[in-house]
Amino acid sequence: MGELAGAGEIDPREAAARRRLSEIGTVLPVVSSKGGVGKSLLSTVLALLLSRRGYRTGLLDLDFHSPSVHLILGERGEPREDRGLLPAEVRGLKFLSVIHFSGERPLLLRKEGISSSLLELLSTTRWGALDYLVIDMPPGSGDELLELLRLARGAEFLVVSTPSRLCRESVERMVRGLREAGARVAGVVENFSSSPSAWKGVRLLGRIGYDPELEGAVGRVERLLQTSFARDAEGVLEEYLRG
Amino acid sequence: MHEWAIAEGVVEALLERGRREGARRITRFTLRLGEIQGVEEELLRFALGELSRGTPLEGAEIRVEREKGRVGCRNCGLEWSPEGEREEALHFLPDLLPLFLRCPRCGSVDLEIRGGRGVWVSSLELER
Numbered sequence: 001m002g003e004l005a006g007a008g009e010i011d012p013r014e015a016a017a018r019r020r021l022s023e024i025g026t027v028l029p030v031v032s033s034k035g036g037v038g039k040s041l042l043s044t045v046l047a048l049l050l051s052r053r054g055y056r057t058g059l060l061d062l063d064f065h066s067p068s069v070h071l072i073l074g075e076r077g078e079p080r081e082d083r084g085l086l087p088a089e090v091r092g093l094k095f096l097s098v099i100h101f102s103g104e105r106p107l108l109l110r111k112e113g114i115s116s117s118l119l120e121l122l123s124t125t126r127w128g129a130l131d132y133l134v135i136d137m138p139p140g141s142g143d144e145l146l147e148l149l150r151l152a153r154g155a156e157f158l159v160v161s162t163p164s165r166l167c168r169e170s171v172e173r174m175v176r177g178l179r180e181a182g183a184r185v186a187g188v189v190e191n192f193s194s195s196p197s198a199w200k201g202v203r204l205l206g207r208i209g210y211d212p213e214l215e216g217a218v219g220r221v222e223r224l225l226q227t228s229f230a231r232d233a234e235g236v237l238e239e240y241l242r243g
Numbered sequence: 244m245h246e247w248a249i250a251e252g253v254v255e256a257l258l259e260r261g262r263r264e265g266a267r268r269i270t271r272f273t274l275r276l277g278e279i280q281g282v283e284e285e286l287l288r289f290a291l292g293e294l295s296r297g298t299p300l301e302g303a304e305i306r307v308e309r310e311k312g313r314v315g316c317r318n319c320g321l322e323w324s325p326e327g328e329r330e331e332a333l334h335f336l337p338d339l340l341p342l343f344l345r346c347p348r349c350g351s352v353d354l355e356i357r358g359g360r361g362v363w364v365s366s367l368e369l370e371r
Contacts, residue, residue, distance in 0.1 A: 010363065011256075012255070012364055013361075015252060015255040016251055016256070017252075043301070083248060084245060100341055101336045103332075105343070106342075109341065110353075112338075113341065116360070120336055124248035124309060148289070161244050
């Protein structure tokens with residue numbers, strides 16, 4: 001008979017999530033300390049642009065309380081089950097969102113359920129060979145961010161801000177927090193930008209101006225990619241890829 | 244066959260723990276299967292057997308304990324075990340169970356899972 005090992009139970013999802021994430025070229029979470037700054041639109045457009053450049057790209061909507069990437073894409077597709085969870089395929093992207101499981105139900109969820117669901121998705125989703133996994137994160141520095149910091153050690157965080165002092169101050173604090181946690185910060189994107197403003201201590205990947213046409217392009221990918229928002233996002237992507 | 248992905252996690256976690264403990268073999272382990280996720284034991288055992296081949300886990304005895312799903316209402320305190328047909332979504336994300344329920348006593352939607360969520364390794368035995 002063997003010897004009883006260790007104390008405490010093992011959550012088998014942890015090891016699986018770390019391994020699956022380590023198999024992805026670059027995990028690119030799009031984060032911000034504030035809501036309403038354009039994370040979902042930027043995540044989606046960046047993923048589409050990466051895909052059009054020939055990169056194998058996944059797009060994961062981890063905003064459990066307010067998923068919206070499926071609205072921007074105009075379709076959600078269906079994930080399949082095959083030795084795990086295979087993401088939906090939409091517009092050349094591998095796409096997964098809580099919406100695939102919640103349907104239209106109100107997302108009244110406490111943080112324990114969200115952290116656990118995040119771990120479940122990361123541990124059982126078979127993304128396959130990916131160059132980039134873009135993650136649309138919920139606003140703030142809560143459980144989802146902390147879970148990702150723990151599980152995706154090599155992730156490169158792209159931080160979205162607006163020019164407002166109300167946003168900049170907390171974004172700068174978030175950047176410091178990410179660095180203190182040992183994370184790589186790819187840089188800041190300033191959305192709703194109208195005039196050049198200086199960013200100290202963090203790389204500015206680019207500015208995106210207010211685009212009145214953008215709302216009309218939600219759900220229409222071809223039109224979305226013709227907007228000035230997408231053109232500015234292309235500049236952000238080029239700057240990011242320059243390294 | 245979602246059980247395969249779960250089995251991959253179990254095998255990886257056990258081998259990782261075995262390495263850390265300096266184990267030559269893992270001889271026995273116990274899995275706790277929460278009923279909310281609806282994991283099929285036979286499929287899970289099959290996947291575990293396949294994935295263990297050629298590893299220190301090969302041939303290990305697998306014990307399975309089943310844990311009933313328990314949900315608590317944070318409004319009125321009622322705790323109960325949900326019955327009835329299981330939503331397919333819960334196979335993938337069992338933590339979404341509260342979205343599909345209301346408290347049968349007060350109607351609240353502020354619910355939490357108190358047991359029977361997913362798959363855990365509750366014990367393991369090894370040879371050094």
